[in-house]
Amino acid sequence: MRLKRILAATATLCCLATLPACEEGGQPGPPASSPSAAAAGTGPLVKAQQYLRQFANCDDLSDRPDDPRMPKGDFPKAGQWSVKELGVCSDKVRQGEIAIAVPADMKQFQEGYKKYVLDRMDGGDGSYGMESRILIGEGFVAVPTSTRTALALVRSDLRVLTCNPGAPVPKGYKRQDPLVEHCNLSDFVGSQDGSGSPNLETPQDPAGGGEKPGQPTTGSLGLPRAGSMAELRTLVGSSLDCEKHFSTDPGAVAIESIDYAPVVTGSVLEWGLSGRALCGEPAGAQRARDLSWLDTVVDMKLLQTKAKAAQLADYKDDGRLKETASRLLVGENIAVETNSPSSRRGLYQLQFLYLNCVPGFSAPAGYRLEKSKVEGCVLTNWEPDHPLD
Template sequence: MRLQRILAATVTLGCLATLAACKEGGQPATPAASSSTAAADTGPLAEAQRYLRQFANCDDLSDKPDDPRMPAGDFPKAGQWSVKEVGVCSDKVRQGEIVIAVPGDMKQFQERYKSYVLDRIRGGDGAYGLESRVLVGKGFVAFPTSTKTALTLVRSDLRVLTCNPTAPVPEGYKREKPLVEHCSLSDFVNAEDGSGSPNLETPQDPGGKGEKAGQPKAGSLGLPRADSIAELRALVGNSLDCEKHFSTDPDAVAIESIDYAPVVEGSGLGWGVTGRALCGQPAAGQRARDLSWLDTVGDMKLLQAKAKAAQLADYKDDGKLRQTASRLLVGENIAVETNSPSSRHGLYQLQFLYLNCLPGFSAPAGYRLEKSQVEGCVLTNYEPDHPLG
């Protein structure tokens, strides 16, 4: 919180580097439309606006230096840091503004920003720039004041410029080379309050010493196994819609719908899956119902590694998993993919466990929490949104 107080008090270039300064001290409320003069419909600012609007709102574009949405202090104005033009627009949906700067020399701009960050650090503000909101694009730089806007914009080709030497860029994020040494360009949005991009390097692994949190005192209850799809179908018959609606036809197994998405995509062989079947009713004049997938597995480590990557990619997008995405429940040599919480509860009674790779996950006492075959994931029967009754 010290960084936020300093930046809010000084109202300097901190409006470029952290959301808090602009929201708490350096950014007046968005003016009414009548008080903002729209910038020209042509030119670099308008081109930047058109690009930004593909990913976020950027309304009421103004190039007036006295627009009350413009950050005060040492924000680079036209003529400074090689900047030729500066404008500002509003993302009212995400309750923030986007300042746009058009440098004549992008390398010079990055060098000046780096120098400013290092000067702040040498002046005693060692945390300055850790929460950079300097998003570098092709021919322009965007400075969103809202973390939500920044998260939306990094889905484009815009990249966060960070020049604090201690700033993290966790694994799983794009890393690109900037025009200056010892800085980074990435799609990782850091935020002190945890509202930024998830750090995918910090899942809670139960592999440490001592008693495992949530681990039954008697040890593992084991995992189910089956030697064929037929055995797996019989095993899960009471939990899934497999008795009357079942198919191993490749075309049927490849079906997914707007409500049901499997974990395994494409050829099952590339996921370590040796056999595959579909339970439930595919669409036939009506929406699909109760779709689940059964897998026999020849390479469980490969399946879990691929499922981990898919789960983290889904989570990285907005910090939560899609409701339509199936969860992977595994046994010794078998797996089930389903997005039905009630079906998963039945499968937990059969000792299947869910592969959970989300950062910060832990299970309370009484639930199972065991190591998976891939680093950074756990096997569990605890779902925070759907705890067992």
């Protein structure tokens, strides 16, 4: 089967089933005791199974609606997205299941998936579909629950359909246009835990070639600055808990908690800072609340260099950044450290930008993406897990 035939016949982001039955590492029930008569025939489900078996296990094929392996919840039922047949088989070697959908019209299926992804994003789930497991084939769609199975299947002509605008397709991977606009078909399998396809790219640099809508060819669209810590406190007062709860006492500034981890640790001079303050309520009778840190900066390159090393060490540990770890948002001569997504939204409106050094990061059109002071990082207001409204 050739890819062009797929296109002629024919989007943790996460597979359609962010449901228990289709999650990585989930524990679906045992397979049906025996396959149905339809699954045992020679129809499109069997043809799809025969193709899948060239690259992964696909055993105990069944089209029984009551098969406990069949995805539940949001997975399309027969009649939705033009799906006329549904089946499921098991890849026991890779500890997963493979749902199979046979659409009457592949374009309608892709349009249905695209609308579903965009509706989820509009509903507040901005990262939905970033690790898509929708694999488009010739006349059928495979939805593996295991990342290992997905990696095996993309060695074929099956291609991953992604419709989240922030979903990356790094250089070195095959990319094709699907049957609907603003989606991608590729052989890149994304995964939050790093078990998917390797992505060895460094973040895209807007000044490194190629124009990006809304981005300056050189320089910056503008970053905030402050002449003192008092000015910085006033500047961020509406975004952070700095009006009532603010301290520059070294003992208070050094406080962190299990819920709030700063970027800067140790001597502030070693990070290129001239001043540092704590906003929020440190732990007392109750747990700490709304902690964030304000920095006045004399050496922005040093600060970003140290922050890059800390961020990459965090990311290398398990392929993601800790939710309790603060993100460093910088201005011209000031910076803020906070782990609150809502606070960061307010800071982005003040033109602060987040220092992102995650390999392979890119931002969709409409978001800022600018050069940082250190190679391999960018400044941006795009957070795939917490997109701006």
